[in-house]
Amino acid sequence: MKPILSVNNYLPNRPVLYGLAAGLMLLLSGCAFNPPAPWERGDLAKSSMRFDNDKLDSLAQKHTYFSKEAASGGSGVGGGGCGCN
Amino acid sequence: MVVTDREHHSAHDAASVPPDRLARRTAFSGLGSITAAALALPGVIASVASAQVAPLEEGVVALKVHAYEDRQPGLTRIRAISPSLYIGVPVASAWSFEATITHDDVSGATPRWHSAISSASKMGDHRTATTATVTRSFERWSIAAGGAYSSEQDYRSRAGSLELRVASEDNNRTWSFAVAHTDDDIFPTNRAVRRATRRTDEFGVGVTQNWTKSDVVQLSITHAQGRGYYNDPYKILDIRPSERDQSTVSVRWNHSMGASGDALRTSWRFYRDTFGIRAHTLDLAYAKFVNDQWTFTPSVRYHTQSAADFYYDPVYDAQIGEPFPVGNPTFSSPDHRLSAFGALTLGARADWRIDSRWSADFKLEFYEQRGAWRLGGGGSPGLAPLKATIAQIGITRRF
Numbered sequence: 001m002k003p004i005l006s007v008n009n010y011l012p013n014r015p016v017l018y019g020l021a022a023g024l025m026l027l028l029s030g031c032a033f034n035p036p037a038p039w040e041r042g043d044l045a046k047s048s049m050r051f052d053n054d055k056l057d058s059l060a061q062k063h064t065y066f067s068k069e070a071a072s073g074g075s076g077v078g079g080g081g082c083g084c085n
Numbered sequence: 086m087v088v089t090d091r092e093h094h095s096a097h098d099a100a101s102v103p104p105d106r107l108a109r110r111t112a113f114s115g116l117g118s119i120t121a122a123a124l125a126l127p128g129v130i131a132s133v134a135s136a137q138v139a140p141l142e143e144g145v146v147a148l149k150v151h152a153y154e155d156r157q158p159g160l161t162r163i164r165a166i167s168p169s170l171y172i173g174v175p176v177a178s179a180w181s182f183e184a185t186i187t188h189d190d191v192s193g194a195t196p197r198w199h200s201a202i203s204s205a206s207k208m209g210d211h212r213t214a215t216t217a218t219v220t221r222s223f224e225r226w227s228i229a230a231g232g233a234y235s236s237e238q239d240y241r242s243r244a245g246s247l248e249l250r251v252a253s254e255d256n257n258r259t260w261s262f263a264v265a266h267t268d269d270d271i272f273p274t275n276r277a278v279r280r281a282t283r284r285t286d287e288f289g290v291g292v293t294q295n296w297t298k299s300d301v302v303q304l305s306i307t308h309a310q311g312r313g314y315y316n317d318p319y320k321i322l323d324i325r326p327s328e329r330d331q332s333t334v335s336v337r338w339n340h341s342m343g344a345s346g347d348a349l350r351t352s353w354r355f356y357r358d359t360f361g362i363r364a365h366t367l368d369l370a371y372a373k374f375v376n377d378q379w380t381f382t383p384s385v386r387y388h389t390q391s392a393a394d395f396y397y398d399p400v401y402d403a404q405i406g407e408p409f410p411v412g413n414p415t416f417s418s419p420d421h422r423l424s425a426f427g428a429l430t431l432g433a434r435a436d437w438r439i440d441s442r443w444s445a446d447f448k449l450e451f452y453e454q455r456g457a458w459r460l461g462g463g464g465s466p467g468l469a470p471l472k473a474t475i476a477q478i479g480i481t482r483r484f
Contacts, residue, residue: 035257036298043299043341048348048372048380051293051303051337054446056169056479059185059216060151063167064475068155068454070390070422071356071364073307074333077265077287082212083240084191 138227138252138259140220141181147171149446149479155193157469163193163208181220188213189237208319212237226251233267241270246287257295261305264288273318283313296338303337322410323418325395331358346374360423361394365460378438384450386430389460393423399467424465427458432475442483450475 036044043049052058052075066072067084149169155162169187176182189212218231226249233244246265253259269283291305308330315325335354342348349371356364370384395416397409410417432450439445452473456464 032297034297035255035295038256040298041295043343043346044295044301046341046346046348048346048350048374049301049339049341051301051339054147054479055173055183056147056149056151056171056185056187057446057448057477059187060149060167060169060477063187063189064151064153064473065388067163068422068452068471068473069364069388069428070358070360070362070393071333071354071366071388073287073309073331074305074335074354074356074366077246077263077289077307077309081240081242081244081267081269081283081285082214082235083210083237083271084212 138222138225138250140179140222140227141173141175141183144174144484145171145481146484147479147481149477151475151477153473153475156472156474161193162471163191165189165191179222181222182218183220184215184217186213186215210238212240225254239271239273241272243268259293261289261291261293263290269313271314271318275318277316277318278314281314281318283311283315285309285311299341299343301339303335305333305335305337307331307333317418317420320419323420324416325393325418326360326416329359331356333357346372346380348372356390362390362392362423364388364390380436380438382434382436384430384432384434386428386432388428388430389458390425390427391459391463392425392465393418396420396423396425396465398424398465421465421468421471424456424468425459426454426456426464426468427460428452428454429458430475444481444483446477446479446481448475448477 047053058075062072062075063082063084066082147170149171150166151169152164152166154164167187167189169185171183171185173181173183189210191212192209194208212235214233214235216231216233218229220227220229229246229248229250231244231246231248233242233246235242244265244267246263248261248263250262251260265287267283267285267287269285271281271283272279287307287309289305289307291303293301293303296302309332311329311331313327315327315329317323317325333354333356335352337350337352339351340349350369352366352368354364354366356362356366366386366388368384368386370382372380372382374380395410395414396418397411397414399419430450430452432448434446434448437445437447452475454471456466456468458464
């Protein structure tokens, strides 16, 4: 069994990592880190900006992909298993 | 002025807020709108980096019916229909209770594991899954305890989770720390094993950051250590390791287009496990507010994965015929889900805000999985494409 407590376990291979880093830098270059003041958070409060704003939709989506693909997880822990994979 | 989600949709909502709810809003107003900004409807799944420490502001009941049908060329495979119910209620001024129940009715033939032979088996099963979460909120942090139970003919799963969320002083950042444990029992109907078990421990840490007044970014890392039975008891020559460690790194980034309420939602997840599988999943969705009542959200998802170390391709022997693992390996599996492939999902969702209390949603997605679509090539050969149509309809009532 491969060691699990290695930083490499959490990283993709190098070409992919470099590509992702370059893409992220390009994307963020247009929006430098500038946390908003309380009165500037109106847009962030809109429903369209929420993560997982539909609980049942998220559960159904995870369950569907879990039955078709090998990869799972990433957005939470403790959802329980099922016999579909 | 901070514009909450409901205020965005209906200014007259404020006038109809009951006094006790106003009291709760006031009590947690120091948290700022970030708690509402990334506010999800949380559930038993400890959402690693969901920026929420405030209790629910209102009760929600949602009913949804989710269905999908799998197809391979010329053949209809699995069909599933799953009604589900969600209820979330604030209790007193600092507690929240949430629960879901889902019933899956699955029937049809499982996908052929190799294209040229028909190994599909007819099956039918029912699954009932329930989750419940209790959350206690404090001024800058919250703690949530959850439980999940799932039961079907040949499988039973029980899980518990604990999650701590801590908001920064400026309310622009929320840290999340979560642990969970899952006990699974497997008792196949073909009695390949009498009763097998699997135990999984999960850990997660995440951070959600208001990057700018138009951008919120979330980083999550999860790790799961599983020990026990991983074979597919309904497939011959399916012998897998009894240990599986799975790690993910995911980044989500939502960008607001401004006062219109339109938003671009993106996410990327990297997955890696000790079966040798590496996967990347990219999601893009654009929420377009058509008018005060309708929101239209087209979406695209791409998934690519490598094969498990012990997955074997269909190599046909002139004399034996059906494919078998080459040599005499310790582990082997013909499960197509462990093969190397790429998958694309195209979909659209429509949200209809009927009035200040009622809303409905409709979603339709088309999924296709092919070996040739793996990123960079090198997908597993000999597998029939797998297609699926996924449909969903839901209705929500707030009170």
